Amino acid sequence: MMKKLFAIIFALLLGTGVANAAPSMGPSSSHDLDALWATAQTTYDLAQEDAVLLLESRRVAIGDAGDVATTVQRVVWIGTAAGLRAHADLRVPWNSATCTFEVTKLRTWRDGRWWPDAEKLSATAIVHTLPYAVDHADDYTTMRETMLLHDGVELPCIMETEYTITERGLPGADDVFVMAQRDPAVLVELTVSAPTALAPRHEEWNGAPAPAAGASDGRDTFTWTLRPAPALRLPVTAEPASYEPTVAWWTWRDVGALQTAWSSAFGKAAVAPAAVLDSLRAATRDAAGERARLEAGGRWLGEAVRLVRHDDRWWAFAPRPAARTWDTAYGHVLDRAALWAALLREEGWVVDPLILYAPQTEPEFGPPSLARHGRLVLRVRTPEPYGSRGLTLVCDPSDFSVHGETMLLSRPLLPLTDTPVGGRGWLNPPALSVDLRLAAGDSAWTGSGQVDGLSALEFSDQVTGSAGALTSWLGELAGSLVPGAKVPAAAVTALSPLRSTARFDVTAPFVKADDEGRRTLVIGRPHGGLLDLLPPDCRLEDATRASPVLLRSSWKKEDSASQSLSVSLRLPEGAVATRPADRAVENAAGTFKLTVTEKDGWLTYDRAVTLGADAGKPENWPALRALLLEEADAANATITWRPAQKK
Numbered sequence: 001m002m003k004k005l006f007a008i009i010f011a012l013l014l015g016t017g018v019a020n021a022a023p024s025m026g027p028s029s030s031h032d033l034d035a036l037w038a039t040a041q042t043t044y045d046l047a048q049e050d051a052v053l054l055l056e057s058r059r060v061a062i063g064d065a066g067d068v069a070t071t072v073q074r075v076v077w078i079g080t081a082a083g084l085r086a087h088a089d090l091r092v093p094w095n096s097a098t099c100t101f102e103v104t105k106l107r108t109w110r111d112g113r114w115w116p117d118a119e120k121l122s123a124t125a126i127v128h129t130l131p132y133a134v135d136h137a138d139d140y141t142t143m144r145e146t147m148l149l150h151d152g153v154e155l156p157c158i159m160e161t162e163y164t165i166t167e168r169g170l171p172g173a174d175d176v177f178v179m180a181q182r183d184p185a186v187l188v189e190l191t192v193s194a195p196t197a198l199a200p201r202h203e204e205w206n207g208a209p210a211p212a213a214g215a216s217d218g219r220d221t222f223t224w225t226l227r228p229a230p231a232l233r234l235p236v237t238a239e240p241a242s243y244e245p246t247v248a249w250w251t252w253r254d255v256g257a258l259q260t261a262w263s264s265a266f267g268k269a270a271v272a273p274a275a276v277l278d279s280l281r282a283a284t285r286d287a288a289g290e291r292a293r294l295e296a297g298g299r300w301l302g303e304a305v306r307l308v309r310h311d312d313r314w315w316a317f318a319p320r321p322a323a324r325t326w327d328t329a330y331g332h333v334l335d336r337a338a339l340w341a342a343l344l345r346e347e348g349w350v351v352d353p354l355i356l357y358a359p360q361t362e363p364e365f366g367p368p369s370l371a372r373h374g375r376l377v378l379r380v381r382t383p384e385p386y387g388s389r390g391l392t393l394v395c396d397p398s399d400f401s402v403h404g405e406t407m408l409l410s411r412p413l414l415p416l417t418d419t420p421v422g423g424r425g426w427l428n429p430p431a432l433s434v435d436l437r438l439a440a441g442d443s444a445w446t447g448s449g450q451v452d453g454l455s456a457l458e459f460s461d462q463v464t465g466s467a468g469a470l471t472s473w474l475g476e477l478a479g480s481l482v483p484g485a486k487v488p489a490a491a492v493t494a495l496s497p498l499r500s501t502a503r504f505d506v507t508a509p510f511v512k513a514d515d516e517g518r519r520t521l522v523i524g525r526p527h528g529g530l531l532d533l534l535p536p537d538c539r540l541e542d543a544t545r546a547s548p549v550l551l552r553s554s555w556k557k558e559d560s561a562s563q564s565l566s567v568s569l570r571l572p573e574g575a576v577a578t579r580p581a582d583r584a585v586e587n588a589a590g591t592f593k594l595t596v597t598e599k600d601g602w603l604t605y606d607r608a609v610t611l612g613a614d615a616g617k618p619e620n621w622p623a624l625r626a627l628l629l630e631e632a633d634a635a636n637a638t639i640t641w642r643p644a645q646k647k
Helices: 003-014 033-043 081-085 256-271 275-286 288-304 323-328 333-346 469-481 618-632
Strands: 053-064 068-078 090-095 099-112 113-115 126-128 143-148 157-167 174-178 189-196 201-203 212-216 219-226 246-251 352-355 375-381 392-396 401-405 414-416 431-440 446-454 490-495 499-509 519-522 560-570 576-578 583-587 591-599 601-612 636-642
Touching: 033 053, 033 090, 033 157, 053 081, 068 081, 090 099, 090 157, 099 143, 174 490, 256 333, 275 333, 288 333, 288 392, 288 401, 323 333, 333 352, 333 375, 431 469, 431 499, 446 469, 469 490, 469 499, 583 618, 591 618, 601 618
Parallel strands: 053 189, 431 560
Antiparallel strands: 053 068, 068 157, 090 143, 099 113, 099 157, 126 143, 174 246, 189 219, 201 246, 212 219, 352 375, 352 414, 375 392, 392 401, 431 446, 446 499, 490 499, 519 636, 560 601, 576 636, 583 591, 591 601
């Protein structure tokens, strides 16, 4: 009877439509949020996710007068506190001097309704703040960091955010949009529209989809969609655009148009204040050599003009005059670059600004673009008399440090003037070999060593500049191999951006003996060696890895980078030594080999590792990790010895 009653009630509810009255989120900017949410529930195991993006959208509208309106729309399901920290309270930077900022949606879906209201914005949810970095830099206080806060948050929930930043007066526009996001997404969408005369060109990388194109009312529109879109592969690297699905677009006619627009603005700013030149010359008067003069000037300028650590791309085409940067005694990287370039040009240097990009899977930079994160540096050259090649150095305005031109080799570059910069690759694969010969005295090792570096592992930049740079760097090298080692004297036998060789004397104290009189020598990994080409995200504790290892150099696919270390020890007569077992590993990433031999009273320890050009590929991470673990294993590096027992 009771079952029959329930059946009747259920039928009545169906007839009146109450049973089908599940709350609906409704459409938003032509997207069916309910359909996206239904797809998320069937596509992902929500119990295993911090957050899932239902929609990640960028809509870029380019106007005739150079205004660029970018609308960001994000709808995200959040299931954990980690997801909440990533998506709930947003900080959006914009420049109030050149931009307008409008928020259109800021709401939370929970318990079958939008909080605080489907169509209204909370009066307390939008907070315009001044970025901390510009708090004491009045010329930059047009910058805003707007906080977007969500009301009605309770886990789990769905949040929607939509805002538009319109930047005015740009001579051109470009962007590099990585379609993979921090969290998995049901739909990622990029739309770019522009007048037909300014129709953007585009490239798709790493499997990104081709756009759907359309034209209407004198405007061309391109739309890229990816559904579903995987999360960024972990760990996240410095350059995900080099391997994740990515769209690059630009309105520049060619790279020359970008160079002209940028260098024109930079050139107007880079006019040296006359009074500053006398102070610069006084600060560099006692410097011996051109590089030393640059370094002395950089140290002086670094003390005079503090760095404002803020993204300078908001002023890419409007740097402050160099005189203003000097008068205020502060500047972000771009303004400090304009001041430094102005002073260097007055001192006779040829200065070419360029952007140096992070290592990638391929050392090339394609379209003209300022959107990709890079490092603004100044290539400086002495005038080249009678066609001979002058001195070339690189100045970094972030800290006014000076580097050799080696840092420009085999790296993606974007010249900001029409002067050819180079960026050529290495002639040979990177290689480092170190040989030490040490004899045991009463309480210390004494001996000599030689180091030879090739291509990316040459060391000319580290050992030039100051008078003590050579012995200092070699001391670090020797100390990384033998604890406490010092280098009292050294000499260079070859020094160039392609190959460097040096010889040096070494002294190192014995490690304290244990209770049984045994002494231990752990032979470390060479400072400045092959492992220093690995990025910070390459961690041996990560048993699995989905993203590639972006090496800090590249070489031809048929070559391998190598590092060899040979330490010969003459132990006291009659000493008994315990040495590591020989090891050899060969796999898809390269090779590792360790041998220890004894001959004519010398114990010789040889260790070598090579990495192939494909060592950084994600599928080769287990093999690469195995080689690195062998190199890092103390058992492969420890020699124990005990003097002969007295009778």
